[in-house]
Amino acid sequence: MVDTVRERPRSSQAVRFEFSGNQPEDAVRDLSGVYSGDAWVARPTDGPFEYRYTALGDTDVTVRRAQLHGSLHGVVPAGGEYVVVWVGAGSGEVERHGGRCPLPIGRPVLLPPDDEYAFWSADHDHRIVHLDREFVQRIAASRTGDVGPLRFDDRREVDQETARRWEGVLVALARSLRVGGPESSAWHTAKELAVEVFLEAFPPRPGDLPAVLGQPRNARLRAAVQYIHDHAAEPVTVTELSAVSGLSVRSVQESFRRVFDVSPLTYLRHVRLDRVRAELLELDPQVGAVGDVAKRWGFAHLGRFSASYAERFGEYPKQTLRR
Structure with missing residues (x-):
């Protein structure tokens, strides 16, 4: 396991860590720790159990990949960052308002940002983007001038064109990290693009209070x-x-x-x-x-x-x- 955090200018800090292993109890310890989760359970499916979780970026945006040969179930508390999941392989479900909803393959899904939720996943390969709430608020305010609280509908289904744009965001984020790292201007541009497409994919509902x-x-x-x-x-x-x-x-x-x-x-x-x-x-x-x-x-x-x-x-x- 590698876990390093370096100082960055303008209050952002670089983030880089990695977990991997082949024991279900280690997966529960490592992965539930990332999400402050509760009652997580990991089990083998058909063959040896393996997991790998990587994260790279900064405290504004991190690009992550979660790979698992096995099954995982747990509860994630409300709050924290906005988390968008792209399922590349395997199965996944999230419980929303008492109902279990499957995660579609090849489309971005916003995990419930303001409510505790349960999830089920097996033999998966997920691309995950974590977005800091204050960073999203700052970008949204610079685009619209609205500084009120943002509320998102995590049940919104993203259309095919927007899904292609989000896939482009994943490519741009990965490329900028590979070429210049989280201190580069390319990364700064890519993470702002990520927020802009996020706001298009999941339009906020600002100003809905009288x-x-x-x-x-x-x-x-x-x-x-x-x-x-x-x-x-x-x-x-x-x-x-x-x-x-x-x-x-x-x-x-x-x-x-x-x-x-x-x-x-x-x-x-x-x-x-x-x-x-x-x-x-x-x-x-x-x-x-x-x-x-x-x-x-x-x-x-x-x-x-x-x-x-x-x-x-x-x-x-x-x-x-x-x-």
């Missing part, structure tokens, strides 16, 4: 609203909103009434309906299922969901799906 929350008097309410937006697919209670905002339960309810003229849970329902609509507009009507989308966003009773949807948008969800 502008009225920018007023100083609504600072605590903003924390509650932000929590709703970040956890819309999960059960959310007024008690939780009280805890994250520092307001009493009664004050939370009064603040939502004062600013939005609805209760906190009605506001949550509206956010969920908006998320359902956005997803339905992107789905292929031949393969999309309204019920699956609705359940993913917390609607257990499909009849009541359909009525609420029609009241909010003036059409039924199946009509949206057929657009």
